[in-house]
Amino acid sequence: GQQVMQIPQYQHVQEGEDFTTYCNSSTTLSNIQWYKQRPGGHPVFLIQLVKSGEVKKQKRLTFQFGEAKKNSSLHITATQTTDVGTYFCAGPRNTGTASKLTFGTGTRLQVTL
Amino acid sequence: ETGVTQTPRHLVMGMTNKKSLKCEQHLGHNAMYWYKQSAKKPLELMFVYNFKEQTENNSVPSRFSPECPNSSHLFLHLHTLQPEDSALYLCASSQSGLGRNEQFFGPGTRLTVL
Numbered sequence: 001g002q003q004v005m006q007i008p009q010y011q012h013v014q015e016g017e018d019f020t021t022y023c024n025s026s027t028t029l030s031n032i033q034w035y036k037q038r039p040g041g042h043p044v045f046l047i048q049l050v051k052s053g054e055v056k057k058q059k060r061l062t063f064q065f066g067e068a069k070k071n072s073s074l075h076i077t078a079t080q081t082t083d084v085g086t087y088f089c090a091g092p093r094n095t096g097t098a099s100k101l102t103f104g105t106g107t108r109l110q111v112t113l
Numbered sequence: 114e115t116g117v118t119q120t121p122r123h124l125v126m127g128m129t130n131k132k133s134l135k136c137e138q139h140l141g142h143n144a145m146y147w148y149k150q151s152a153k154k155p156l157e158l159m160f161v162y163n164f165k166e167q168t169e170n171n172s173v174p175s176r177f178s179p180e181c182p183n184s185s186h187l188f189l190h191l192h193t194l195q196p197e198d199s200a201l202y203l204c205a206s207s208q209s210g211l212g213r214n215e216q217f218f219g220p221g222t223r224l225t226v227l
Binding site for chain 2: 004033041042043044045048088092099100101102103104105106
């Protein structure tokens with residue numbers, strides 16, 4: 001079945017450093033979504049990428065969708081303590097009417113002063 | 114608040130108990146989901162309901178029984194669970210059929226099975 005892997009599993013940075021997480025799917029994706037889960041919280045939708053090679057920015061966060069639509073990345077510039085959490089990518093499993101997502105393994109980000 | 118509520122937030126139960134988890138969405142969505150999140154595994158999709166019809170049962174043991182009486186409410190009935198079923202159970206909803214079909218998650222129920 002479809003698998004979505006993320007690396008690294010965990011990263012610890014000092015505030016102000018940059019951070020990148022990579023997402024790789026075993027199958028081509030029609031789109032990819034990113035979610036953030038704060039410690040003790042629930043996943044919250046960040047963004048959806050649809051087009052091959054697409055790049056989107058949200059303030060210090062830059063999201064990319066690979067040309068082959070099988071990989072994606074999230075880059076955070078100058079991390080802050082508010083960026084702490086686990087970042088998940090997710091890809092749809094099929095083109096059915098409900099959005100059945102396969103979530104990636106997640107990257108846990110820890111930011112210290 | 115995401116518009117998806119779950120009760121209870123925490124639940125401790127013995128292996129012989131029967132309990133139910135409740136989820137309600139106030140977003141007018143037509144699809145609802147149950148996920149299991151445990152410490153060492155990614156988010157696992159358990160059940161999908163689209164327009165109140167179950168469209169996926171992701172090989173979930175029969176000790177978990179979902180119920181979707183209408184498009185706003187989703188239940189997960191639990192009976193004779195095992196300690197390895199201890200996890201965070203998340204409910205989510207989405208509006209299927211649109212270009213952007215992100216899922217909105219509830220706060221989850223932290224379940225401990227003794």
